[in-house]
Amino acid sequence: MIDIEQAALVLALCAALSLLSWKLGLLTVDGSLAAFAVGMVLGILGGIGWLLLLVLFAFTGFLVTKYKMDLKVKRGVQEGRKGERNYRNVLANGAVPMAIAVLTFLAGLEGELSALVYMSAVCVAAADTTASELGVLSDRTYMITTFRRVPPGVDGGVSLYGTAWAVAASAFAALVGWVVIMGTVPSALVLIPIAMGVLGCFIDSVIGATLETKGWVTKLWNNITSMALGAAIALLFLL
Numbered sequence: 001m002i003d004i005e006q007a008a009l010v011l012a013l014c015a016a017l018s019l020l021s022w023k024l025g026l027l028t029v030d031g032s033l034a035a036f037a038v039g040m041v042l043g044i045l046g047g048i049g050w051l052l053l054l055v056l057f058a059f060t061g062f063l064v065t066k067y068k069m070d071l072k073v074k075r076g077v078q079e080g081r082k083g084e085r086n087y088r089n090v091l092a093n094g095a096v097p098m099a100i101a102v103l104t105f106l107a108g109l110e111g112e113l114s115a116l117v118y119m120s121a122v123c124v125a126a127a128d129t130t131a132s133e134l135g136v137l138s139d140r141t142y143m144i145t146t147f148r149r150v151p152p153g154v155d156g157g158v159s160l161y162g163t164a165w166a167v168a169a170s171a172f173a174a175l176v177g178w179v180v181i182m183g184t185v186p187s188a189l190v191l192i193p194i195a196m197g198v199l200g201c202f203i204d205s206v207i208g209a210t211l212e213t214k215g216w217v218t219k220l221w222n223n224i225t226s227m228a229l230g231a232a233i234a235l236l237f238l239l
Contacts, residue, residue: 010043034087038094049181092223120234123197130169135162156209170197200230
């Protein structure tokens with residue numbers, strides 16, 4: 001059963017945040033509309049905590065995207081013209097969380113299981129986005145499948161610097177997610193979404209080095225696949 005008061009609050013929050021993101025140049029017009037739609041689904045079907053976690057991830061992602069933007073532009077590894085994101089970027093990181101919210105709502109699942117699966121998907125997005133945006137600043141990048149040196153920003157390229165940030169981002173998302181969704185002090189189960197975030201980041205790199213470089217999948221589908229696998233593996237651990 002959908003709570004009308006909660007739906008109204010979610011509507012106000014999503015409208016305000018989408019408009020603010022567009023005004024600040026963080027999202028394009030279509031990106032803002034897509035973010036509004038994703039936020040509405042998460043907030044109404046998952047809950048305010050689910051929405052807050054994704055909002056936190058989004059703004060953290062914007063911060064790491066804007067970090068040292070001049071250097072990224074100089075190297076040609078920036079997102080968009082100057083880091084702005086469109087509807088494809090929003091769907092790449094929001095499609096799986098949205099699907100989890102819909103499926104768990106239809107199945108009548110609530111509580112720890114659904115929350116941990118959702119958190120695992122968001123942790124993958126957080127780890128991958130942070131590793132990608134900060135990893136391109138490293139001068140020591142290696143192809144994940146061959147371990148040969150490659151230029152920063154190459155699909156499938158990984159670095160120690162980027163990996164360390166992926167772990168940090170996944171841990172941050174999981175810990176904050178636990179607090180805003182569960183409302184309690186994290187237990188040992190928080191290690192599952194943390195681990196899935198890092199694993200999903202590596203899965204993204206492997207797909208990037210193989211299928212994406214050959215043009216068999218797009219970046220959007222790579223992100224969706226790695227997030228879905230991270231959530232699915234988390235579910236297997238929890239069952």
